[in-house]
Every structure is written in C-alpha cells, then in structure tokens.
Amino acid sequence: MKDKNCKSLDFLLNHPKTGHVTSDVNTETIERRSFSPKKIKIFSSKYTKIEECPEYKFKHDHEALKVLPDIVNNNVQRIIPGQDKTESSKQTFSKPRNIGVVFSGGPAPGGHNVIAGLYDEAKKYNSDSKVFGFLLGPDGLLESKYVEITQSLIDAYRNMGGFSMIKTGRTKIDSKNKMELSLKTCMDLKLDALVVIGGDDSNTNAAFLAQQFKNAGIKVIGVPKTIDGDIQVKTDDGQILCAISFGFHTAARAFSQNISNLTTDASSDTKYWHVCKVMGRVASHLTLESTFQTHANLSLIGEELADYTDHQRIKKAKKEGAVDYTAYGMTLRHLSRLICDAIVRRAASGKNFGVMIIPEGILDFINEIQVFIIKLNKIIADYNYIHDIEFHSSFPNLTGKLEYLRHIARGMGDKSKFPIWNLRDDDLFNQLPSFFQEGLLVERDMHGNFQFSQVKTEKIIMDMVKEYLSILKEQGKYKIGIERSYYTSKMESANIIPDKFGKAIFKNPDEKFLLIKESIISLKTLKQALVANELITQEDNVPDPIIRIFKKSDPDFKMQTHFYGYDGRGSDPTHFDCNYTYNLGLTAFHLIANNATGQMAAIKNLEKKFDKWEPIGIPIAKLMHLEERKGKLELVMEKSLVDLNSNAFRVFKALRDEWLAAESNQDRYRRPGPVMFTGNTQKDKPIIITLNSI
Ligand code: FBP
Numbered sequence: 011m012k013d014k015n016c017k018s019l020d021f022l023l024n025h026p027k028t029g030h031v032t033s034d035v036n037t038e039t040i041e042r043r044s045f046s047p048k049k050i051k052i053f054s055s056k057y058t059k060i061e062e063c064p065e066y067k068f069k070h071d072h073e074a075l076k077v078l079p080d081i082v083n084n085n086v087q088r089i090i091p092g093q094d095k096t097e098s099s100k101q102t103f104s105k106p107r108n109i110g111v112v113f114s115g116g117p118a119p120g121g122h123n124v125i126a127g128l129y130d131e132a133k134k135y136n137s138d139s140k141v142f143g144f145l146l147g148p149d150g151l152l153e154s155k156y157v158e159i160t161q162s163l164i165d166a167y168r169n170m171g172g173f174s175m176i177k178t179g180r181t182k183i184d185s186k187n188k189m190e191l192s193l194k195t196c197m198d199l200k201l202d203a204l205v206v207i208g209g210d211d212s213n214t215n216a217a218f219l220a221q222q223f224k225n226a227g228i229k230v231i232g233v234p235k236t237i238d239g240d241i242q243v244k245t246d247d248g249q250i251l252c253a254i255s256f257g258f259h260t261a262a263r264a265f266s267q268n269i270s271n272l273t274t275d276a277s278s279d280t281k282y283w284h285v286c287k288v289m290g291r292v293a294s295h296l297t298l299e300s301t302f303q304t305h306a307n308l309s310l311i312g313e314e315l316a317d318y319t320d321h322q323r324i325k326k327a328k329k330e331g332a333v334d335y336t337a338y339g340m341t342l343r344h345l346s347r348l349i350c351d352a353i354v355r356r357a358a359s360g361k362n363f364g365v366m367i368i369p370e371g372i373l374d375f376i377n378e379i380q381v382f383i384i385k386l387n388k389i390i391a392d393y394n395y396i397h398d399i400e401f402h403s404s405f406p407n408l409t410g411k412l413e414y415l416r417h418i419a420r421g422m423g424d425k426s427k428f429p430i431w432n433l434r435d436d437d438l439f440n441q442l443p444s445f446f447q448e449g450l451l452v453e454r455d456m457h458g459n460f461q462f463s464q465v466k467t468e469k470i471i472m473d474m475v476k477e478y479l480s481i482l483k484e485q486g487k488y489k490i491g492i493e494r495s496y497y498t499s500k501m502e503s504a505n506i507i508p509d510k511f512g513k514a515i516f517k518n519p520d521e522k523f524l525l526i527k528e529s530i531i532s533l534k535t536l537k538q539a540l541v542a543n544e545l546i547t548q549e550d551n552v553p554d555p556i557i558r559i560f561k562k563s564d565p566d567f568k569m570q571t572h573f574y575g576y577d578g579r580g581s582d583p584t585h586f587d588c589n590y591t592y593n594l595g596l597t598a599f600h601l602i603a604n605n606a607t608g609q610m611a612a613i614k615n616l617e618k619k620f621d622k623w624e625p626i627g628i629p630i631a632k633l634m635h636l637e638e639r640k641g642k643l644e645l646v647m648e649k650s651l652v653d654l655n656s657n658a659f660r661v662f663k664a665l666r667d668e669w670l671a672a673e674s675n676q677d678r679y680r681r682p683g684p685v686m687f688t689g690n691t692q693k694d695k696p697i698i699i700t701l702n703s704i
Contacts, residue, residue: 042169042582042687047123047592050613050623052089053131053600057103059092060604060627066245068632073645078217080224081608084629086251089600103603106138107202110156110195113178114147114208114215118235118257119583120591122167122175124207127595129164135603142199147179148215151204152188154195169687171260171582182456183215189222196228203229203602205611209236209255210647211457213610217630217647220608229607231598232630237261237579239295239696242650243612243628251628252612253699254295256594257579260587261289262296262696264578266303266682269365272572273304273679276363282570283353284365287468289575291459293651294369295698298662300574302697303682305669307364308352311659312375313652315340339377346474353475353567354482355672358491359523362565364670368471370462370575382439382450383460384638385430389418390454391641402453408444411451415439446470457646458639468571479567486531490563491523497559504555511556514543522675526563536560584685586695590616597625617695617703658698 022028052058066086074082095103109132111125125143132139141159144150157163157176167175183192196204204223206216216232223230234241239258243251265288272284286306290296294311301309320337327334349366356364373379393401393414405411419436421429439447449465482488501508512519515536517527530536533552540546540556583591590613597611609627616623636643652659671677 038582038687039170043165045169045588045687047127047169047589048620049596050593050625051621052091052625053593053596055091055093057092057095057100058089058600058604059095060601060606061088061090062086063088063626066249066251067247068629069246070632071635071645073636074631074634077645078221078608078631078634081217081220081629082631084606084608084627084631086629087601087604087606087609087627089597089604089625089627092604104135106136106140107132107602108140108142108200109599109602110142110144110151110199110201110204111159111176112144112148112151112204112206112208113173113176113235114206114212115178115180115236116209117171117173117178117579118237118255119171119260119579119581120256120587121173121207121235122164122170123583123588123591124205124233124235124256124595124598125159125175126164126168127592127597128205128599129159129595131596131599133161135599142201143176144195146177148181148183148192148212149179150176151195152181152183152191154198156195156199169583169588172580180456182211183219184456189219192219193223193226193228196223197226201228203231203607205231205233205598205602207233207235209234209238210241210649211459213241213630214634214646216610217608217634220630224607229602229605231601231606231627232610233594233598234610234612237296238290238293239299239698240290240293240649240651241647243610243633250617250703251614251626252610253616253702254696256587256591257583258295258299259590259694259696260581260584260685261578262299262303263584263682263685263694264581265289265296265574266300267684268572268574268577269300269306269367270304270679270681270683273306273365273677274681276365277677277679280361280363282363282568285368285468285472285569285571286365287368287370287571287573287575289463289579290369290371291462292371292374292649294371295652297367297369298652298658299696299698300367301662301666301669302658302701303680304365304367305678305680306367307356307670307677308349308366309662309666310345310349310366310368310372311652311662312369312372313654314659315345315372316375317654318344320344340375341378342376342471342474345376346471346478349471349475350478350482350488352670352672353479354488356670357488357565358525359672359675360491360493361671361675361677362490362567368468370467373462373465373467373470374460378438379450382435385435386450387454387458387460387638388430388641389415390451391458394640408448408451412440412447443470443473454640458644463575468573472569472571476567476569479565483565484531486526486528488565488567489525490565491525492559492563494522494524497524500555500559504553506553506555511540511545514539514545515556515560526560530560533557533560581685582687584694585687585692589620593623593625597627600625601627617699656698656702657704658701661701 063086129141142156145155213232220230234255236255237257241255288296318340323334323337390401418431419433452464498508516524606627612628614624614626633647635648637646
C-alpha cells in the first residue's frame with residue numbers, strides 16, 4: 011500500500027535540500043578553492059632579477075660535462091628585487107609569453123598550485139601571456155596534446171589534490187626522435203619556456219630538454235615533485251637548499267592518519283599486529299615521517315638495513331681465523347628475526363598486538379634481493395635490446411620466464427665466461443615463492459626503475475616472520491606476559507596459593523609481567539611441571555585457573571596488512587604543501603622571466619618560518635650522477651636517501667625503543683589527525699625537516 015507521506019521522486023529530486031547534499035561541491039571544496047596561499051615577500055616586488063650564487067658548490071659527474079655542456083656550469087640562482095632593472099629589461103620581463111607545463115610521474119598533492127602560481131604570475135605581468143598544459147604527461151608533449159589553461163579551469167583546481175586537471179604519465183623522453191618531437195611541439199606553440207613538474211627522473215628529463223632546447227631559446231625549468239621525499243638538495247658542505255619535495259608532507263600526513271587509527275584499533279581489541287607498507291619506491295623518508303607522526307611500535311628504515319653489520323658473526327669468524335663476508339648487510343632471514351624479536355618483546359609485557367611500518371622499497375636494501383633485481387634488470391634489458399619483441403611479451407607467464415632463466419643458467423644464452431645468471435642463482439631463485447618470483451620479474455618502468463609498488467613486500471617478510479614465530483613458540487620463547495596482579499587475584503579467588511604455583515610455572519615470578527617457563531609449551535608439559543614441583547599428583551587434574559593462565563599466555567599471532575600509497579598521493583594538500591607549491595609556481599615564472607634554464611625551482615629555508623623562505627633556482631645538471639638503469643649506466647638526478655647521520659634518524663633511533671613499549675606497559679601513540687584545511691594547521695610541516703634543521 012502506498013504511504014500517504016511518500017513524496018513523488020520529482021518532488022524529492024527538485025527539493026533544495028536534495029540539491030545541497032548531493033552536490034559535487036561541499037564546504038571543504040569551496041573553502042579550498044577560495045584559499046589564497048601566502049606569497050613570499052619578494053614576489054610583491056614589481057620586478058625581480060637573478061643573483062648568481064657560485065658559493066654553493068656541488069660535486070658533479072664528469073659525464074654531465076660531456077652531455078649537458080650548456081647547463082652544467084649553471085650556478086644556484088637567488089631571486090632578488092629587480093626595481094633597478096633598465097627600462098628595456100623591465101619591458102622584456104613583462105613581455106607576453108607562452109609557457110608550457112607538464113606533470114610527469116606519480117601524482118603528488120599540490121601540483122595544481124604550481125600551475126596556479128605560474129599562471130597567476132604570467133597573467134599578472136602580461137594578460138596576453140598564455141599557459142598550455144600538456145595532457146597525460148610527457149606523451150602530451152610528444153603528441154602535441156594540450157589545453158590552454160584558463161582562469162575558470164585553474165580556479166576549479168586551486169588547492170586541490172591530484173594531477174587530474176591535465177593528468178600525468180611516466181613516458182621518458184629518451185631518444186633523438188622524442189627530443190625532436192618535443193622540440194617541434196614547443197616551437198609550434200611558440201613557447202618561451204617549458205616547466206616540468208616531476209621527480210628525479212622527470213627532472214633528469216628536464217635537464218636533457220634544457221640542453222636540447224638551448225639553441226632554440228626555449229627555457230626548461232624543473233619543479234621538485236614526489237611524495238617519496240627523495241628530492242632533497244644539499245651543497246657539498248651540507249647547506250640545505252631544498253629540504254623536501256612537494257607532496258611529501260601531505261602524503262605522510264594522510265598515511266599517518268590511517269596508521270594512527272590502526273594504533274587506536276589495535277590497542278582497543280588487542281589481538282592484531284597491523285603491518286602497514288607505505289610508499290617510497292626506494293628511500294624510506296615516508297616511513298620515517300609516518301613514524302614520527304604516529305609513534306608506531308616498529309618501523310623499518312631500509313637505509314639502516316643496508317648498513318647492517320652482524321658483529322656476532324664477525325667475532326665468530328675471527329675466532330676461527332676467517333672472514334665472514336655474509337656478516338655485512340641484511341638478509342631477509344635476519345630481517346624477519348629482528349621483527350620477531352620486537353614482537354616477542356612486546357608480547358612478554360602483555361601486548362601481543364601493535365602497529366609496524368614497512369617501507370615499500372625495503373627489498374632494495376636487502377643484499378640477496380638487490381643482487382636478483384640488478385641481475386634481472388640486466389637480463390631483461392639485454393633481451394629487449396637483442397630481440398624484436400619485449401621480454402614480457404615473449405614470456406607473458408611465469409613458467410616461460412623461469413624457463414628462459416634456466417636456459418641462461420645452463421650457459422645457453424650468455425656465451426661469456428661468467429654468465430650473469432648461473433645455476434646457483436637459478437636454484438636460489440627457484441626456492442622463492444612464485445608470487446615473489448613474479449614480483450621480481452615485474453616489468454620495469456620506462457625509466458628502468460623496479461616497480462616496488464607491485465610487489466607484495468609485506469607478504470614476503472611477514473610469511474617468514476610467521477614461520478619463525480612458530481619456531482619460537484615451539485621453543486617456548488614466544489609467550490604473552492601475564493600481569494602479576496591479575497594472576498594473584500585469579501589464584502586467590504580460586505583458593506590457590508599464588509606463590510607456590512608461580513615458582514613452578516613462571517621463569518620470573520617476581521616481575522610485573524610473568525612469563526611461563528620455556529619448558530612449558532603444552533598442557534602436558536604444564537602438568538609435568540606441577541607434578542615435578544609436587545603441587546599435584548599424576549592422578550590429579552591441573553587446576554582450571556592455572557589452565558586459563560597458561561592459555562592466556564599462549565600467543566596466537568594474528569596480523570592484518572595494509573598498503574598506503576595511492577590514497578595519500580591523491581589527498582588534498584596540507585597548508586604547507588599549498589603554500590609551498592604556489593610559491594614554486596611563482597618561482598618558476600621568475601626564473602623564466604629572468605632567462606634561467608636547466609634549473610630546478612626551489613624554496614630555500616622551507617624548514618624555517620614562512621618569512622624566511624627564499625625562492626631559488628638549483629642547477630639540475632650538478633645533481634646528476636651515473637646510475638645503473640636497464641642494465642646500463644645512465645646519467646640521472648641522484649635520489650636522496652635517509653641519512654643515518656641526520657638528526658631525524660638519530661632521534662628516531664633514540665626513541666624507537668620507547669615507541670616499541672616492550673618493557674613498559676605504556677604505548678606512546680600520537681594522533682596527528684586528518685589532513686585539515688580549517689583550524690590551526692597553518693604552521694604544520696614535515697617533522698623530519700624540522701629535526702634536520704636543528
Ligand atoms: P614519483 O617518483 O613519480 O613521484 O612516484 C613515486 C611513487 O608514488 C612511489 O612511491 C611508488 O612506488 C610509485 O610512485 C608507484 O607508481 P605507479 O603509479 O606507476 O604505480
């Protein structure tokens with residue numbers, strides 16, 4: 011029967027409340043779009059000029075001298091007031107310009123504001139200036155696919171996350187033909203300059219384009235983007251020029267909100283270990299920052315593992331008059347033991363739960379895996395070079411790939427004396443689970459990078475952890491500590507004398523958390539202990555309260571895995587990233603208007619208060635070095651890894667035991683909360699850059 015109060019669908023759909031609550035635009039979006047980021051003071055000067063800063067020195071690679079001769083001698087450039095410019099240079103500064111902009115690589119929060127800053131400044135100096143956005147990353151440049159950025163387009167994306175306005179891609183401009191196509195697109199559009207917003211590989215691309223476009227008079231400026239935080243620039247003498255790439259802060263905060271929620275859940279129902287893998291293709295900066303934000307119980311920093319030395323092994327070998335080369339660097343097995351050690355320690359103080367953070371790129375720091383990655387890179391690259399068809403197309407499934415490897419191992423592929431893949435490699439590789447083999451054989455990206463985001467790193471590590479934990483359990487070493495007050499009250503209420511039984515079953519009867527003796531690993535061994543201590547006879551049953559205590563101490567390791575990456579990458583930017591990126595856009599414009607090329611726009615003093623921020627240009631060519639890519643050495647911008655001597659790492663190392671909270675009962679979780687645009691969040695910035703600036 012029809013309800014008399016039921017409104018017609020038409021009425022419902024046309025009701026203003028329906029319109030309001032189902033609109034695509036909510037209060038947060040309106041607020042974001044209308045927010046005006048703060049501008050660095052220099053940008054209120056009518057004109058600017060460039061001051062060369064040769065005092066900032068870098069060791070650069072000789073290869074850069076050869077292949078980037080026109081930009082390798084660039085200095086760091088500081089943007090300073092330029093009121094004293096000549097009339098003609100003021101006119102040149104304000105001339106109408108066509109500027110192209112392209113996103114390259116994975117999205118990072120704040121990218122739209124770089125374009126907003128660039129657009130606003132270009133229009134401020136000359137309303138006839140135009141900004142063109144190339145679509146879908148470098149492909150847009152190659153295929154001449156672009157849109158003209160308009161006021162309404164940019165206004166819809168101000169302070170909003172993602173790169174959706176013009177989208178992005180990972181194509182590498184790595185051939186003469188692609189260089190020529192890019193140049194043609196830029197010349198057809200009569201571009202004065204091209205701005206490449208990207209990570210280390212994209213800034214590498216920007217440097218090569220700058221060199222290539224030099225004669226055509228088209229300037230190329232890079233912008234440091236990547237949530238991974240691995241673009242950090244320091245001079246040779248340690249002065250910080252670029253503390254962090256944009257997008258890092260937001261992504262870390264977004265991950266941390268989720269991780270922090272897990273610490274709350276874990277400590278509420280006390281039954282899971284949450285294993286959180288966070289993005290960071292190689293460097294572990296995001297893990298370090300998320301740890302500072304949340305005080306998670308256990309975090310692995312890849313760079314620390316690479317540096318690991320097993321002193322016990324060295325000692326043992328020395329005694330035997332030998333050298334144990336395997337003592338240097340971390341193995342997967344050893345890593346799983348370190349994790350187990352932390353789990354066992356927490357369990358001993360009654361906490362068989364916790365939250366751990368694993369960096370996505372951790373395997374790159376594990377010796378045995380790194381060797382596989384390097385060898386497979388070379389094998390795949392060689393195959394692609396020799397054959398007319400790509401390795402992954404020739405061998406679409408794992409069986410085919412494994413057969414090909416075996417074929418090389420038997421010496422049928424590589425005729426050289428030392429084949430890159432030998433029978434030992436093949437045997438070791440075949441001992442790995444197939445999902446891991448598949449992961450290691452995954453297709454490399456265009457830049458030759460191993461795609462860690464596609465490997466179930468957490469599964470590989472945690473499978474080993476589970477296996478080892480069950481061994482420790484069998485050995486009686488993995489037990490949940492029982493709070494003494496709890497034990498005493500349970501015994502007393504059952505009229506059992508706690509001390510008498512306590513001495514028989516616990517190895518530390520006087521401690522706050524009681525641990526059942528290692529020899530007691532089953533109800534049978536429990537009974538034996540009580541009989542041996544003459545507390546019961548062979549015919550008696552073990553008292554129920556004692557059985558309950560035993561069961562309570564018997565751990566069941568349960569875990570949940572989580573991957574934080576794409577979600578944080580797509581988050582709307584924090585205030586820090588909004589202000590940072592808008593000023594990067596302004597900086598890019600001022601570098602262009604002052605004729606710079608081959609430079610990366612950057613903000614010096616990011617780690618300090620906003621009024622100390624300084625816009626600069628950093629010579630990209632001087633940040634490059636030779637690196638193995640697709641089995642060959644290539645000149646690329648060097649990634650910045652976690653520095654084990656940095657303040658941030660040293661503070662983490664000093665505090666991590668407190669955060670593990672193994673010996674105390676007190677977890678020290680921190681709640682960073684969500685990425686907010688309202689409230690007092692204006693001054694928040696990455697914790698690692700604050701620490702590193704002390
Ligand atoms: P960029 O270096 O391009 O900024 O990308 C970084 C990143 O977010 C990594 O953290 C992650 O491993 C990778 O992108 C994932 O890439 P894809 O989008 O190709 O899956």
